[in-house]
Amino acid sequence: MTAFIRRAALASGVMVGCCLSIWCKTAWAGADSAGPKPGSGPPGSSLGATSNQVQQGQLQLQGRVVCLAEEMHQRYGTELPTRHQHVWAFKTTNGVCYTLLEGKFSQAIFEDERVRAKELRVKGRLLPNSQALELSYFRSVKNGVLQDLYYYCEVCAISTVSPEPCACCQAPVVLMEKPASDREE
Numbered sequence: 146m147t148a149f150i151r152r153a154a155l156a157s158g159v160m161v162g163c164c165l166s167i168w169c170k171t172a173w174a175g176a177d178s179a180g181p182k183p184g185s186g187p188p189g190s191s192l193g194a195t196s197n198q199v200q201q202g203q204l205q206l207q208g209r210v211v212c213l214a215e216e217m218h219q220r221y222g223t224e225l226p227t228r229h230q231h232v233w234a235f236k237t238t239n240g241v242c243y244t245l246l247e248g249k250f251s252q253a254i255f256e257d258e259r260v261r262a263k264e265l266r267v268k269g270r271l272l273p274n275s276q277a278l279e280l281s282y283f284r285s286v287k288n289g290v291l292q293d294l295y296y297y298c299e300v301c302a303i304s305t306v307s308p309e310p311c312a313c314c315q316a317p318v319v320l321m322e323k324p325a326s327d328r329e330e
């Protein structure tokens with residue numbers, strides 16, 4: 146179990162390093178407004194000529210988490226039962242909503258309201274013919290400054306993307322938010 150977590154932490158670290166180069170090479174402005182439409186050609190092509198590291202269907206978005214049911218009720222007057230299951234979606238700064246699939250990198254959003262309350266930058270895969278987004282990366286933005294957002298076990302000194310108790314020692318993990326080491330605008 147320990148080895149698994151350490152591998153996961155390592156993998157996540159590698160991924161962060163890998164993604165940094167993508168952040169730097171891709172203009173944020175308009176990345177979502179020019180976002181791919183399901184089934185209309187290679188989505189990655191609209192993200193800029195220099196972003197050849199960005200695979201097909203990969204999106205980089207900035208915005209906030211909303212409940213899609215409440216958002217659609219507000220916008221279009223759809224039915225909203227008083228007691229409904231929240232449908233978590235990522236709403237970009239341009240107002241485009243992507244439905245979030247549950248997974249390793251979205252677990253924090255599904256389980257931690259502190260994460261849902263933050264302005265986030267996410268990276269993920271837009272699934273064909275849908276607005277469904279599979280996250281592969283998230284960071285937060287605090288007062289305009291990009292932050293590393295992660296969970297930390299102080300006993301084991303392990304960083305993780307999961308809000309679950311430390312799989313190594315079962316201690317609760319602490320949500321950490323620190324200015325990102327790189328100063329990407």
Ligand SMILES: [Zn+2]
Binds near residue numbers: 230232
């Ligand atoms: Zn809701």
Ligand SMILES: [Zn+2]
Binds near residue numbers: 313
């Ligand atoms: Zn631990």
